[in-house]
Amino acid sequence: MSTHRLDPHPDLLTDVFDPSRAPVLTVRPGDDLVVRTLDCNGHLGRITGGEDPPRAFASRRGHCLAGPIAVEGARPGDVLAVTLRSLRTDGWGWTAAGTPTPLNERLGTTEPTRLLWEVDDESGTAVDADGFRVRTAPFLGVVGTTPAEPGEHSTIPPRPGTGGNVDCRSLVAGSTLFLPVQVDGALLCLGDGHAAQGDGEVCGTAVECGMTTELTVDLVAEPALPGVHATTPEGRIAFGFDADLNAATAAALDAMTTWIAADLGVGRTRALALASTCVDLRVTQVANGTWGVHALLPHGALTRG
Numbered sequence: 001m002s003t004h005r006l007d008p009h010p011d012l013l014t015d016v017f018d019p020s021r022a023p024v025l026t027v028r029p030g031d032d033l034v035v036r037t038l039d040c041n042g043h044l045g046r047i048t049g050g051e052d053p054p055r056a057f058a059s060r061r062g063h064c065l066a067g068p069i070a071v072e073g074a075r076p077g078d079v080l081a082v083t084l085r086s087l088r089t090d091g092w093g094w095t096a097a098g099t100p101t102p103l104n105e106r107l108g109t110t111e112p113t114r115l116l117w118e119v120d121d122e123s124g125t126a127v128d129a130d131g132f133r134v135r136t137a138p139f140l141g142v143v144g145t146t147p148a149e150p151g152e153h154s155t156i157p158p159r160p161g162t163g164g165n166v167d168c169r170s171l172v173a174g175s176t177l178f179l180p181v182q183v184d185g186a187l188l189c190l191g192d193g194h195a196a197q198g199d200g201e202v203c204g205t206a207v208e209c210g211m212t213t214e215l216t217v218d219l220v221a222e223p224a225l226p227g228v229h230a231t232t233p234e235g236r237i238a239f240g241f242d243a244d245l246n247a248a249t250a251a252a253l254d255a256m257t258t259w260i261a262a263d264l265g266v267g268r269t270r271a272l273a274l275a276s277t278c279v280d281l282r283v284t285q286v287a288n289g290t291w292g293v294h295a296l297l298p299h300g301a302l303t304r305g
Contacts (some may be wrong), residue, residue: 003032006066008056008210013042015062017146017153017164019183023070026185029219032085035066036212037191039093040141040205046092049116049129062155063142063165063192070185071217078181079223080145080188083216087138087173089195090210093117093126097203103286109203117207119195126195126207134196139171140213141192141206148182155189157290158241160251163228164189166239167206167285168294169197175232178223188217204287224262225255235298241290248293249281256295264304278302 004027006012012024027033038044038056042064045053056064074080098104098112117126119136127133144164147153158165163179171177179186193211223229230237238259240251253272256279261271278301284292 001030001032002028003034006033006035006069008036008038008066010056012066013038013056014065014067014189015042015057015059016155017144017162017187017189019146019148019150019187021068021187023068023185023187026070026072027217028072029217032214032216033069034212034214035190036210037066037140037193038064038210039208040064040192041208047094047116065142065155065189065191067189068146068187069189069217070187071219072185074181074186074219075184076148076182078186079220079226080179080181080186081176081218081220082143082179082188083176083218084140084171084173084213085216086214087140087193088121088212089119089136089138089193091119091121093119093195093207093209095203095207096205099204101204104203117195119207119209134207136196136207137169137172138193138195138211139169140190140211141165141167141194143171143177143179143190144188145179145181146183146187146189156288158288158292160227160241165192165288166228167197167201167287167292168230168237168239169194169199170232170234170237170294170296171230172233175230177228177230178220178225179228180226199282199284201285201287224259227255229255229259235296235301238295239284240293243290245291245293248291252293252295253281256297260297260302274302
């Protein structure tokens with residue numbers, strides 16, 4: 001197996017998913033990668049509170065991502081396993097609030113506000129300019145394969161068929177995210193580093209930061225589920241994405257019920273009854289136009305024998 005490095009050179013970045021875009025790197029299943037990504041806006045330097053540094057893209061149509069990365073042998077119908085082995089921030093980050101979304105207007109929180117953070121990966125904390133401190137748990141907001149439909153696809157909504165802007169704070173180091181493949185090579189794109197985030201990403205941003213991620217990519221012959229799902233240090237996770245929160249919730253719960261039923265060899269109704277005793281439903285994010293919900297089965301919470 002080989003190890004590849006990808007740095008944020010302008011020619012190696014994208015702000016859309018596009019099946020016609022040539023891969024910037026081709027790897028084999030089982031290969032390791034070290035990928036450094038800029039913050040979601042593609043700032044080429046540190047934000048200090050004065051004039052913002054230049055960005056990698058002149059427009060602001062999507063996240064600044066590394067990729068696409070092709071995986072040899074990946075074909076439509078396959079499932080790509082992305083194992084996140086290490087995530088380290090660039091040591092600083094920002095959080096912006098006040099965008100006039102329907103949620104912010106309802107809350108009366110439309111005054112533009114930005115927090116600047118010093119991030120210390122060793123202590124696991126971030127401190128803003130006023131001394132407010134939060135615990136960090138770095139992860140990537142966007143990890144996704146490319147949709148098959150021709151044309152450019154926004155990086156903003158998460159998709160049931162390819163993942164993308166999932167924004168799940170549980171996807172920390174030690175997690176494996178399973179993504180369906182819709183195009184030859186999978187065309188994986190990733191970025192949108194977050195040093196810290198609560199479930200929901202309620203103001204629309206987290207502690208946004210550049211990130212260096214060590215990961216492994218592989219193909220899975222018999223995945224637990226055909227759709228987007230994950231195993232994390234916390235437990236198993238099944239996802240639901242939809243413009244309707246009820247539909248997103250039902251999709252996540254349906255996938256988790258299927259997973260439990262297959263794993264324990266029981267019927268779906270019994271699997272749902274078992275899930276009701278130990279599965280947590282969490283609102284993944286409310287920031288991206290498409291609601292995200294995930295069902296979490298903690299490790300060891302449900303056993304047999």
